[in-house]
Amino acid sequence: MKRLRLLEKSLKRIYLKLESAFNRRLGHEYIPLDLGAFNIETSSACNLKCRFCAYEKKETPRVSMANEMFAKTVEQALELGFNEFHLTPTTGDVFMDKHVFEKFAYLDAHPKVKAYHFFTNLTVLNPAQIEQLTRLKKLSRITVSIYGHDEVTFIDIAKSSSKVFQRLLANLRALLALKPQWPFAVSLGFRSTFDVPAEPVDDLMHLLREFRAAGVSIHASHGIYNNWGGYITQDDVAGLNIKILDGSKTPKLGPCVKLFDGFQVMATGVVNGCSCRDVDATLQIGHIDQAPLKNILSGHNPLYQQIITEQEAGKFRPACEGCDYYRSIYHQPKVFRKKNIPVQTRLQFFRRFNDK
Template identity: 35%
Template sequence: MDKNIIKRMQYIEASAIETHLFYTNLIGANKASIESLFAMKKLSFMEISVYGHDLDSFRNITGRGEEQYRRLIDNLAILESLYPLKSPDLNIVIGIRTYRSFQFGKNPNNGLLEKIEILRKAGVKVGLSCQIDNWGGDITQSDIADIEMDLSDGKNLYRKGPCGLPFDSIQITATGKVNACACRDPRGTLMLGDISNSPLADILSSKNEKWMKIISDHESGHFNEVCSSCGFYRSIYDERRVTNDGFMTKQDFFNLI
């Protein structure tokens, strides 16, 4: 967990960057951090990932205990109390990942679902899924053998050309490491460089052999272990892969850098 995330986001707020998004499980938040999020003018989207629909399912899916579960409920309550202060331009989504058998009832039967229902009525969008991503092959079927959920595996996806993520979803970690993929490389196998040692402009450059090798390997149909099992693959040539500025081709990205 990045304990300086609010400071980093406030840096973005004061920069030339026009908009940013935030994904969180909310467990590590508190009233001050939620107030800071709601005070941000450029924050346009926030998704809260909730694992499980009650204490037992939360424990089974996350491996965490009751303390973290209660903290999540408390932070949802804070979010509810501060909700009127948020910018109308900030869209909030709660994504629930839980058992296949779970269905929303008319009357929520625990504190977690009660808070989610209150937020839904206030305008927060709520999604429900029973799928667990394989996180680039790190999660296997045996890991979820006792959990009533489905494993999402991208090994059977049709792939043609470089994935768009190394172009538009670069990850810069809290320690300054630059990863070619912000979505599904938990072990950092796609590391491109370190901003402590090199300017970001040099790392995200056609002169960076590590970055160019990932792209050229993809272009020739050679996907490494992480990329070949990832369910997030979107071809750079797929025009459905749209950014805020519209569709960008591979050459558009190279021209930009």
């Protein structure tokens, strides 16, 4: 199974390279017309130190965004036409921000905000706070990230403790018990080693079976992890039956689509070109306290244009060179064809914001 999954990824890389080159030659670009939710990092701190994650290696500050900066960012994003917000940190957990419920209240009360959502490891909260989540009006989705398939693998992967694992179990039980009151969707991201047993052998896997029986979507992906733009190597997960992919093998041809639909205002106020794997903000294109978003996300912003020009010429900064989350603007995903998803070019993207 392990070899088959790796072979599948290898064949996919070959296809992507050929398809992107063909579309580039024809001048076809596939940036989604609907850019989705605007990314705001409310906190860059985490309570876990997962061995597959770049959190311990990053050099950017571990801070929470001030409420005033958060409100300014929301207002400016709304002016650009966004009405949904994604609050998941690049590395960290949304609930490390002690004022995050105040930020939720701000979004709930704003007449122009449609919805917001986030990922969490669910180990910072307590059951009372989980109940508080069910009273939020515009929280549309929560994704719970679960690492390990039992107490031993959780502690080993997350470099955590039995106490935190037991808190995870308690919070999962509290969340499931409140299902009749959920005003939001819940999904679970279940990631462990290649050694996950076929049948539950631990309280955690029994709980996951209960969630699945309750109709909750569980995305299970075990054993294969990305390298966080080159930050993580196989040595970092030594002793775990985990494979770290070499992101430098991902074919890169032209600008990454993340530069157009994945930018993020970080907890420090830095506006970064990627919310995905650039943990040290090497793709920063401005700062929310130094210029408005309409000027930062602009075709006239030299910092932004420089990154796009570099990638068009095949020059990728280290965080991008080693990244396996890259997707070329010249690649048309299968789902785009299947669902006839509307797309735009770079020129249309910048005209759209300039009009604002």
